[in-house]
Amino acid sequence: MYSRRNFPSLSGLLALEAVARLGTASAAAAELNLTAGAISRALQEAEATLGQTLLVRDRQRLRLTPAARDYVLQVRRALDGLTGAAHRLRSGAGDVLTLAILPAFGMHWLAPRLPAFRAIHPEIPLNLATRLRPFDLAAEGVDAAIHYGRADWPNAEHLLLMQEEVLPVCAPAFLRAPLARAEDILTRPLLMIESRTGDWGRWLAAQGLPGQRPQAMMFDQFATMQQGAIHGLGIALLPSFLVAEDLAVGRLVPAWGKPVPSNGAYWLVWPKDVAPRPQLLAFRDWIAGLLPAA
Incomplete structure (x- = not known):
């Protein structure tokens, strides 16, 4: 009381x-x-x-x-x-579940799975809003968000969805054959996301080439960088889940090696100090059921 x-x-x-x-x-x-x-x-x-x-x-x-x-x-x-x-x-959205999503992850990982959630919970209206950086969940009326990085969103609970792996890819016509050595990447035009400028350096370090900070053409989103790679602008380091279809149909090919873990993972996050609404509990339980057993 x-x-x-x-x-x-x-x-x-x-x-x-x-x-x-x-x-x-x-x-x-x-x-x-x-x-x-x-x-x-x-x-x-x-x-x-x-x-x-x-x-x-x-x-x-x-x-x-x-x-x-x-x-x-x-x-x-x-x-x-x-x-x-x-x-x-x-807004009349008392029963609506509002999720903030990252564009690439939302389109290629989450969206194909959402029809299964709607089939199980047709009574829960769902709104998706694109956000690229952390924000105040409660202040913006968002129930949960998809977060890339570490389990470090302030005042939030975290559920690990997927560890990201990245692969250097390019158009088939850009390379006649995969590169012979990882260091040969440095002799080719590279593409890079402006929010993750250390990705190429970390990838090279994983190949035994530490201390590299290669120059690259900058993009602000994965979707535009992916299209740049498809159209032959250079080699892009892209999440493997994002390019799976392009690799399967031959729009892109690996430039060298196999996927390696990136510096971050994808998380579902929701406010720590606010009791989750039933709609969020239903979504959280459903998405947790999609994940591999720990």
């Missing part, structure tokens, strides 16, 4: 979060469309309710007391959760 006697007002929580982030009552007042006096009164009421000093003046700025630092983090998460809930309510 909540007790209003021990719970600051929403105006007090909003004022505290804004001042903690912006540093002054005047800046918080401008953001919240209030007067500086109203901000000060809201902060005083919050301190009186909690029985704690939350802010101290440091020259021209207001600074959180040690006791208030963790509290403000919890307040921010709670406000983010309310924002996300309001967004879903306004």
Whole structure:
């Protein structure tokens, strides 16, 4: 049970979060469309309710007391959760499962499997939104996201979906035959994703050639780099799941060697401090059932 006697007002929580982030009552007042006096009164009421000093003046700025630092983090998460809930309510999406996906993984790994989920759970509407970098799940009203890298998304639970493997590939006409040695890669035009500029260096190190930082043509997404390789622009280091069909039909061929593990993996992530909705639990259990037994 909540007790209003021990719970600051929403105006007090909003004022505290804004001042903690912006540093002054005047800046918080401008953001919240209030007067500086109203901000000060809201902060005083919050301190009186909690029985704690939350802010101290440091020259021209207001600074959180040690006791208030963790509290403000919890307040921010709670406000983010309310924002996300309001967004879903306004959009009529209370029953919708919203997933943020990475374009290449979503198209080539997840999308072919989703009809099976829809067949099992036709009652769950599903929205997919493309995101390339981590973001605040609760603030954007997203139930879960696909994450590439390590298990390091802040304040999130992680489920390992797949360790990525990469393979250097090119158009059949680009090479008459696969290269004789891994180091011969360095004599050919290379293609690279701008968000993963260390991939070629790591691949070369796995072939016994450490310390290499080759130059390459840059692309912002795998899809465009994949097409660049198909049309003969150079050798691309691409995830094996992404090029499986191109290899099978001969649009691409291996330039050298076999797939090797990359520096990251694909994860399903969801907020740690928010109870998962039934729709997310159903999706998480379904996707976990697709994975190889540990």
